[in-house]
Amino acid sequence: MPIKVLIIIPCFNEEKSIVSLLSELLTINFSNKYWIEIAVVNDGSQDKTVEVVSQFNVIILDLPVNIGIGGAVQTGFKYAFENDFEIAIQVDGDGQHPPLEILKMLKAYEENPSNIIIGSRFIVKQGFQSSTLRRIGIFYLHFLNKIFTQKNIYDSTSGFRLFDKKAIALAARYYPDEYPEPESLVIFAKAGFSISEIPVMMKPRQAGQSSIRYFSQVYYIIKVTIAMFFSYIRKVN
Amino acid sequence: MQKIQIIIIFINSLLLFYIARLIIKGKLREEYIIAWIVCTVLLMFFSFWRNGLEVLAKAFGIFEAPNLVFISFIFIILIYLLHLSIVNTKLQKDITKLTQEIALMKQNLKKDEANDAA
Numbered sequence: 567m568p569i570k571v572l573i574i575i576p577c578f579n580e581e582k583s584i585v586s587l588l589s590e591l592l593t594i595n596f597s598n599k600y601w602i603e604i605a606v607v608n609d610g611s612q613d614k615t616v617e618v619v620s621q622f623n624v625i626i627l628d629l630p631v632n633i634g635i636g637g638a639v640q641t642g643f644k645y646a647f648e649n650d651f652e653i654a655i656q657v658d659g660d661g662q663h664p665p666l667e668i669l670k671m672l673k674a675y676e677e678n679p680s681n682i683i684i685g686s687r688f689i690v691k692q693g694f695q696s697s698t699l700r701r702i703g704i705f706y707l708h709f710l711n712k713i714f715t716q717k718n719i720y721d722s723t724s725g726f727r728l729f730d731k732k733a734i735a736l737a738a739r740y741y742p743d744e745y746p747e748p749e750s751l752v753i754f755a756k757a758g759f760s761i762s763e764i765p766v767m768m769k770p771r772q773a774g775q776s777s778i779r780y781f782s783q784v785y786y787i788i789k790v791t792i793a794m795f796f797s798y799i800r801k802v803n
Numbered sequence: 804m805q806k807i808q809i810i811i812i813f814i815n816s817l818l819l820f821y822i823a824r825l826i827i828k829g830k831l832r833e834e835y836i837i838a839w840i841v842c843t844v845l846l847m848f849f850s851f852w853r854n855g856l857e858v859l860a861k862a863f864g865i866f867e868a869p870n871l872v873f874i875s876f877i878f879i880i881l882i883y884l885l886h887l888s889i890v891n892t893k894l895q896k897d898i899t900k901l902t903q904e905i906a907l908m909k910q911n912l913k914k915d916e917a918n919d920a921a
Contacts, residue, residue, distance in 0.1 A: 607906070625910060626910065627906040627907065627909075627910055628906055628909055628910075629902050629903070629905070629906045630902060630905055630906070631898070631902055633898065633899045633902050633903070634899075637899040637902070637903060640903065641903045641906050641907065644903060644907060645907060645910070648907070743895075743899060
C-alpha cells in the first residue's frame with residue numbers, strides 16, 4: 567500500500583501565486599510509494615483564491631472566516647488526522663517554497679525518519695536569505711529554541727515542514743494560532759518528538775504580503791518569546 | 804437630603820431599571836448581571852448614606868474620601884476588563900474550532916456528493 571501524504575497549503579488572498587504553485591506541484595512525479603493528496607486551506611480570502619483553486623483537482627478546505635495562519639494549517643492537520651494520512655507537509659501558498667523541494671523532504675524522511683522535518687534556509691547558504699533585520703530576529707529565535715527545546719533549530723520560523731503520523735495527531739489537537747511555527751516546536755519537543763532540519767532553497771515571495779510585516783516585527787519577537795515561554799511551562803495532554 | 808443625592812438616586816434608579824429591562828429581554832448573560840447589580844446597589848447605598856464614604860476612607864487610612872471611590876472603581880474596572888479578555892479568548896477559540904469544523908464538513912459533503920454522482 568502506498569504511503570498517504572497530504573500537502574497542506576494555507577492561503578490568504580493568494581490568487582496570484584497559487585496558480586503557478588499548484589500547476590508546478592501537479593506536474594511533479596512522485597514515486598509510486600506515495601499517494602499524494604493536496605489540500606488548499608483558504609483562510610477566508612477576500613479575493614478569488616477559491617475560484618482559482620477550484621479549477622485544479624485538489625481538496626479545498628474553505629474556512630468561512632479568517633482565523634489566522636495557525637488555525638488554517640491546523641484545519642489541514644485535522645483533515646489529515648481524520649483521513650489517516652501518514653505524512654503531512656505544510657507548504658506556504660505564496661510560492662516561497664519551491665514544490666520540487668518536497669521530494670527532498672520525503673527523501674530525508676525515508677533516510678532518517680523523525681517526527682518533524684523542517685525545511686531550512688540557513689543550513690547551507692543558497693537561494694533567498696531574507697533581510698538583515700530578519701536574520702537578527704532569527705538568530706535570537708535560535709537562542710530561544712536552544713533554551714526551550716534543548717535542540718539546535720536554525721530556521722524555527724520556516725513554514726515548510728513535514729509531519730509524521732504522531733506529529734499530525736498532536737497538531738490536530740493542539741496548535742497555536744498566531745505566528746505558530748516557533749511556538750509549536752516547543753510543544754513538539756516537550757512531547758518528546760524528534761525534530762530534524764534539512765537545507766532547502768527558498769524564493770522571495772512572488773506576490774502578497776508576509777504575515778510578519780516591518781513594524782510588527784518587534785511585536786512578533788515579544789509575542790513569540792512569551793508564547794514559547796508559556797508553552798514550555800504549560801501542560802499539553 | 805441634598806440636591807446631589809437626589810440627582811444621583813434618580814440616575815441610579817434609571818440605570819437599575821435599564822439593567823432590569825436588559826435582563827428581562829434576555830440581552831444580558833446571567834454572569835454579568837451580578838456584577839452590574841452589585842455596582843448599582845453600592846452606588847445607591849452610598850447616595851443615601853453620604854457619610855459612609857468618609858467613615859470607610861478613614862477605616863482604610865485614606866485622607867480624601869473621593870480617592871477611595873477612584874481607587875476602588877479603577878480596581879473593579881481592571882478586574883472586569885480582565886474578565887472580558889478571558890471571555891474574548893474563549894470566544895475566539897470557539898470560533899476557530901467552529902470555522903474549522905465547517906470547512907471540514909463542507910469538504911466531506913462535497914466528497915459524498917461526488918461519490919453519489921459516480
